[in-house]
Amino acid sequence: MTTTNERHVAERFSVESDRSYSMLIDGAWVQSSSGETFACVDPYDNASWGRVPAATVEDVDRAVRAARRAFDEGGWPQTLPSQRAALLRRFADLLTENADELARGQIHENGKLIGEMTWGALQMGQHAHYVAGLAETIQGRTIESNWPNTAAFTFREPIGVVAMITPWNSPLMLLSWKLFAALAAGNTVVIKPSEATPTSTLRMAELAMEAGFPPGVINVVTGFGQPTGSALVDHRGVDKIAFTGSTSAGRAINKQAAERFARVTLELGGKSPNIIFSDADIDNAVHGAMAGIFGATGQTCMGGSRVLVQDSIYDDFVDRMARATQALTLGDPLDPTVDMGPVSNRAQFQKVIDYVDLGQSEGAEVVAGGARCMTTSELSKGLFFEPTVFANVSNESRLAQEEIFGPVASIIRFRDEDEAVKIANASDFGLAAGVWTNDVSRAHRMIRRVRSGTVWVNTYRLTNYSVPFGGFKQSGIGRELGPDALDAYTEVKSAWIDLGNQQAFGRH
Template identity: 40%
Template sequence: MKQFKVDKVLHYINGKFVEGVSGRQFQNINPFTNQSINEVAEGFKEDIDLAVAAARQAFDNGPWRTMSVGERMKYIIKIADLIEENAEEISYLESLDTGLPISQTKKQAARAAENFRFYAEMVKSRLVGEAYQVDQSFINYTIHKPVGVAGLITPWNAPFMLETWKVAPALATGNTCVLKPAEWSPLTANKLAQIIHEAGLPEGVFNVVHGFGETAGAALVAHPDVQLISFTGETKTGSEIMKNGADTLKRCSMELGGKSPAIVFADADLESALDAVVWGIFSFNGERCTANSRIFLQESIYDQFVDALKERVSRIVVGDPMDEATEVGPLIHRKHWENVKNYIEIARAEGAEIISGQIPESCRNGNYVAPTLLLNCTNDMRVAQEEIFGPVMVVIPFKTEEEALRMANDVKYGLAAYIWTSDMKRGHRLAHAVESGMVWVNSPNVRDLRIPFGGSKHSGIGREGGHYSFEFYTETQVIHVAVGNPHIPKFGKTRKAEAVTVSRL
């Protein structure tokens, strides 16, 4: 495989790649070797202040907000073209940085380019207002205006695609933005900055500050000149962001954690269900917010399905993420690896039976967790209630539809759910009753850019995707126009003027 040079990562502020104000750097670690890949400029409040000032200036006084939609969309399409031209490098950097298998990161560049193309079309076709006529007196109509400076805080799982998922609608609708990527995956955020720089966007429209959530991220959230915060990540962090942004009345869009159930009934297409649930938890190294991490199996098929799961898990290819044959690579960081391993020990202490695949000797230096099944589980166990975010599947039996629904909903999260049954009345019934933002019936997690994406309960607030993103990234303004001779109350004119006596000294 072709390798690409990795230089030191700098901030991108006001159209320039710059060192941090403090001059400090941090090491970016390869999850396969646990050796340093490169150095990254570490951002603090001072760097965020510079980036926000640049974005504010570009929004208030630059051409981006006021240029024609057609002209702005030329830039958006140019970004998509450049992503496609750089797809091979993007997939390499993503695998190097995150440990995701190269066979999976190759698809991320195409999806990222699609994000920009999609919003170029959506802005032209769906960013429209409405008109309301009031007899012959008024016409009231709405327009959509960009809000201002968007603060975008992105995660380390599939970082490039998820960065573009936020950047594309933010820019296409005329906002400027400051991106704070996850500190564990800075390489493709830097590549995105290079691509946007090459596309020639006006200075300050797009900015990137690298650093840690407690410093750079917190400063972005608290900044009074940032109107929007879009965050994807862990629930606890999302809650803190909302608290810290409350004083400046920021709009917040939160896509948070998940503990998504897959319910498999005895009448389901079991082979398709097996394919889907294995892919749903073990692809992306299990680091997927919508992963079906809890599997509920109807008792009559439990043994049969578990045997098939064991056999399938034993054949999953664990290896070097740069190997095209690899299906599961290393977890993003040693700290996360320790967290996932700790959950497996918690499962052991709770009485679960642990079935794991094998890790090759060549992978011993990496952050590997073998694909793991947790059997003999009940829904009240910690491993069934808390997000593990790794290649770990909790398997639970059920007897009736009512029991399956009760257990599916008996969790604080509500991001996604999957239902497998040939009884479509039951499929619809359960889909309506399950507490989640998204439900797939007889299907894995298929992506449709037109749908709203987001969760309920502790899995998030708000929706992005399709025209739903416009509710977050634009301000709806109502304009009232008198077209006739409306009745205007003669306030203060009905009483006769009274003489006013002025006393003089």
Template identity: 50%
Template sequence: MPQHFPMFIDGRDAEAADGASFESTDPYTGEVWATFPRGRAADAELAVAAARRAFESGPWSRLTPSARAKLLFKLADLIERDADRLAELEVRDNGKLIAEMRAQVGYIPEYFRYFGGLADKIEGAVLPIDKADTFNYTLHEPLGVCVAITAWNSPLLLAANKLAPGLAAANTFVLKPSEFTSASAVALARLAHEAGFPPGVLNVVTGYGGEVGAPLVSHPDVAKIGFTGSELGGQKINESAARDFKHVTLELGGKSANIVFDDANLDNALKGAVSGIFAATGQTCVAGSRLLVQDGIYDEFVERLVAFAKQARIGDPKLRTTQVGPVTTTAQYEKILDYIRIAKDEGAICRLGGARATGEGLGQGQFVQPTIFAEVRNDMRIAREEVFGPVLSCIRFKDEDDAVAIANDSPYGLAAGVWTGNIRRAIDMPKRLRVGIVWVNMYRAVSFMSPFGGTKRSGMGRENGADAIREYMQTKSVWVSTARETPDPFVIR
């Protein structure tokens, strides 16, 4: 019997106003394991109204920053307490490895502790203004009701990226998780309630983007949208939000270049190449899906990479020994297979995989073989469009300038990797790559302390680090006259 997860609005469980629901399928077993309310505009209205009350007149608006911090610390403790259960929910929902999701959930409490620590350190400034008899200072204030919309690949981590800084800054939230991965969001809202967050501060509505996500984005009482997802989804949200001049943070897709120079430690670079594309089944926005390898080592490196990746263990994501799990959604599964066909038609040479993965231990899951294409040109679709799966394009480059030209020749600009033993290159290359994140002699590391976000079609704004809390605040300038007499009122002061 599938578990049912109600929405969470104004501190209470809630069903859809019209009673509708939808199902979630386990990507490994292919079985329906959970049901959720199918929210629509009426449910969005209730959630926003609850968040607005909590922001404007509820106890949340009267809490001191240190009191908000204590609630964030308490929530962190509860997430830590329930980390095993939360990770299991995520694996059932999205099919990612239990080892990956347990590590993510185990790290999430640090996001709430970090931003809880910043809550009482949001300081304005006294400005040495150039006007006589005038005192001027600034305040940093919350935006109001915020909507967080998250993708299905790392549901809780993506929610924490938005909620932790936004709540620390005294905003209230409506969280709309992906319809494919809603269970952990509901569980998180209940933990926030247990921690003592006032009703309406964190609300969760479940359902489809067009039915409940769009009404949330266009709602006149919403001040800010934080979105992680597809480029197309980001475009629609940005266009809708612009009509009301809403604040927007968009964390979208990527086609990241993982660059291996001939002076790199090749053993480490091999691991970095595998981590960049086959970890998380390639279902990550920072996937190093373009592997740029210098001419002199290209053939040897690709040969070693194929041998290494061939050993990857595909199977049940709930087993700690599994290294590559199923693709989360049927639509994404078919999309990945389509791109494999496209790459073959374009003339790329398939050195590994290139098909569905079937066999013992794979259940009814949607598995794609780890796939490596060699002799890829940067003008091929497989090198330009985001696949979001375990498919790697290997591209040759001549020298540093050639590597930079190829890496930057992309509509995306999220991340890049550089593998080199040359200290000058290690420092210089990040300056030349037009992306938001550069890893040198490592790949796919994140921290609540370090800004995360991209350029070009990879989005706008930053999550994580001190930059993130500023994304959820606005600056107010306050002028106080100390003059004994007001001067000429017809002349600007």
């Protein structure tokens, strides 16, 4: 496995390691009311940097109240759709102009590859332009009433104050999936980014202020799940929670929100099957399976962590995937020649180690990787873990059933189409799936039979702002993206108008 070279060092440390950051509340940049801060960690060198406010319960209350005022008194919901669209378009242009900076900021926080993060940053500008168009097309319906001389129609109103709790693996893209739609519909927001990746969100908020969004419409509080996140979810001034993260955290948020019937959108975990049939192009499927689980260092909710392979090609596929995995290069995520970067944070790094140990104790066979990468001083100082392939995995094992969120693939054998479907659906999750076959009829059957929110055929891990995304079962509630994205941030209101009937009650 190769490593990066010294040409990236100057670029990497151009970020001020001791910079102090501020939160955004009601249009002002502020520190925590307690004065407490915390540091971020660059996973490339496992070094701490920066000072970020640790928001208190009081800070969360200030942010929610600011968002509430902007919604109830500030006139944001009453702005014309064309005005909200114009702001989103200015925001889009600023995001595009600053895409390189936004990409590198996220890499400094989470260690993902420069190619993926640059693509994602550029996509945000296009996405904002797309949603700006949706803002101008929010429509209700005129309904033919069964009552004589009456008219009935519906329209959509913004929900109110939306709390957005976002993850560390793709902090800005996954925030944009929520933020653009919420703003386009006329909501105000309070954002709590992951404590591992707060600074890139703060920079994105700066660009939103530069675009001209009014004070209080967008607020950002930084901190940990306790007390910051919990206070935000519990706040009675919050009308909806939009969360992306683990299923366990989503379950807790859903319970908290249910106490006061707050609306939720939850995009949660996955243990997605990537199903390879014997008639597939095997080399293509190998590369697709590797992209599905080793892309983003496996730290993606849609990761194809269960690789289901038909019995007749199983041994050949395992051998090819093991050899191709061993040839991957690890190193500086700013180096475009690198195949995989570090694990994003210390807690996740330890989780990967623990699950690899668990897999071996359960009897699965490591055919590639399986250890911390210590081949060079560069890799040994960072949070690098070898891309790992397990063979002879039982679908009933914890290795196959629990989300690892790391570069660990479990290869599982199946006999025929029916067994593939049975294994694929034998999971608490249902976020995504891949099918590799040259049989068009089989592809369509599998799309229908596999219980997941997305099914890819002869590809994996494609997303676009025009196509809905979300999961079945414990992978979440609701959908993001696509032409109906604004539905998740609006309430339907029905209206009736009498056209001349005389009202009567009782004997009068």
